Amino acid sequence: MIGSFVYEQLPGRIIFGPGTLRELQEEAARLGAARALVVSTPGHRQFAEEAARLLGARAGGIYAQAVMHVPVETSRAACNEARRLGADCVVAIGGGSTIGLAKAIALETALPILAVPTTYSGSEMTPIYGLTEGGRKRTGRDLRVLPKTVIYDPVLTLDLPPHVTGPSGMNAIAHCVEGLYSQQANPMTSLMAAEGIRALSKSLVTCVHDPQDLTARTEALYGAWVAGAVLGTVRTALHHKLCHVLGGSFNLPHAETHTIILPHVVAYNAAAAPDAMRAIAAALPIRDPAGVPGALYDLAVSLGARVALRDIGLSESDLDRAADIACASLYPNPRPVERPAMRELLDQAFRGVRPAHGPWCPL
Ligand code: NAD
Numbered sequence: 001m002i003g004s005f006v007y008e009q010l011p012g013r014i015i016f017g018p019g020t021l022r023e024l025q026e027e028a029a030r031l032g033a034a035r036a037l038v039v040s041t042p043g044h045r046q047f048a049e050e051a052a053r054l055l056g057a058r059a060g061g062i063y064a065q066a067v068m069h070v071p072v073e074t075s076r077a078a079c080n081e082a083r084r085l086g087a088d089c090v091v092a093i094g095g096g097s098t099i100g101l102a103k104a105i106a107l108e109t110a111l112p113i114l115a116v117p118t119t120y121s122g123s124e125m126t127p128i129y130g131l132t133e134g135g136r137k138r139t140g141r142d143l144r145v146l147p148k149t150v151i152y153d154p155v156l157t158l159d160l161p162p163h164v165t166g167p168s169g170m171n172a173i174a175h176c177v178e179g180l181y182s183q184q185a186n187p188m189t190s191l192m193a194a195e196g197i198r199a200l201s202k203s204l205v206t207c208v209h210d211p212q213d214l215t216a217r218t219e220a221l222y223g224a225w226v227a228g229a230v231l232g233t234v235r236t237a238l239h240h241k242l243c244h245v246l247g248g249s250f251n252l253p254h255a256e257t258h259t260i261i262l263p264h265v266v267a268y269n270a271a272a273a274p275d276a277m278r279a280i281a282a283a284l285p286i287r288d289p290a291g292v293p294g295a296l297y298d299l300a301v302s303l304g305a306r307v308a309l310r311d312i313g314l315s316e317s318d319l320d321r322a323a324d325i326a327c328a329s330l331y332p333n334p335r336p337v338e339r340p341a342m343r344e345l346l347d348q349a350f351r352g353v354r355p356a357h358g359p360w361c362p363l
Pocket of ligand 1: 069095100123124127128130156158160171231254
């Protein structure tokens with residue numbers, strides 16, 4: 001049954017397909033760019049150089065200093081470089097860290113962003129930015145940081161290593177899962193979320209075991225696009241909050257934290273979100289919606305991803321503080337967030353326990 005809903009569609013132009021990076025100059029021209037600043041991480045400067053080559057006379061310079069979580073110092077230095085060069089556009093080529101730096105520049109300068117994502121994080125489809133100052137990451141929403149154009153070229157993901165591919169794909173699946181039980185969920189975002197889970201769960205195992213398989217890479221990047229579109233449109237819940245706490249306060253790696261936490265949050269929320277569980281089960285696909293948390297855990301294992309917080313740098317002595325921070329503020333979630341249950345959830349994720357097939361789940 002369709003109820004009442006509000007769906008706020010975001011603007012943006014999407015160019016999708018193998019080889020589409022060659023359209024970069026034409027797309028930059030559409031944005032009126034004559035002096036684009038190309039940003040990347042130091043490790044993938046070759047991406048930025050290739051982008052600058054394709055931009056030709058429309059390239060203003062390269063800033064290859066993007067790092068995880070966008071420190072304000074990096075953002076300030078990048079803005080100064082953009083001003084010094086007289087840049088009129090930012091071309092971001094890389095993962096969420098690179099796109100995050102482009103967003104920080106756009107927030108300060110209002111320059112348009114043309115994004116070329118090379119992971120599955122989905123940041124390119126959202127108006128969400130993050131900046132880290134004094135060890136604290138603050139996030140916000142601002143339409144200025146939403147890329148005007150996104151070029152999805154799966155060829156750029158062929159060299160994404162398996163240990164990045166698996167968690168990055170699980171990060172995208174997490175956007176879809178929380179989209180399905182979000183307070184802002186609506187028929188359009190739910191369709192996209194189910195399609196994202198279907199495409200990603202079907203293609204990721206091949207991407208990990210045969211990274212050069214362009215068909216699987218194309219389907220995974222397509223799934224990442226719709227997952228990002230969901231994240232950009234609806235507000236998320238406990239899962240994203242918890243990952244934000246763990247990443248920001250304990251410096252845990254972003255995509256791996258999502259991979260580990262997701263099955264446990266889904267187990268926590270399952271009984272309060274039965275329609276979402278049915279949609280996820282159909283998309284994975286598995287027969288029994290009560291088996292969704294275990295199936296997500298099994299998917300992570302089959303991708304070779306780590307499944308225990310203790311294996312990615314969290315200490316057992318951090319669990320109490322993590323539970324405290326996660327419960328310190330109120331946010332929407334299908335099931336109320338209570339401290340004892342949260343502490344138990346974190347303990348299970350710390351030890352990497354496979355979530356049980358919940359007999360308590362009224363499905
Ligand atoms: P990332 O950008 O740090 O990239 C992960 C790793 O993959 C890095 O080592 C990078 O060098 C490597 N890499 C990237 N592309 C590659 C390629 N094509 N081939 C080989 N290696 C490649 O990680 P991420 O998970 O994409 O992004 C994480 C960041 O993005 C976090 O800071 C997170 O908060 C942010 N994020 C923001 C949003 C949003 O909506 N604002 C959404 C998702 C993630």
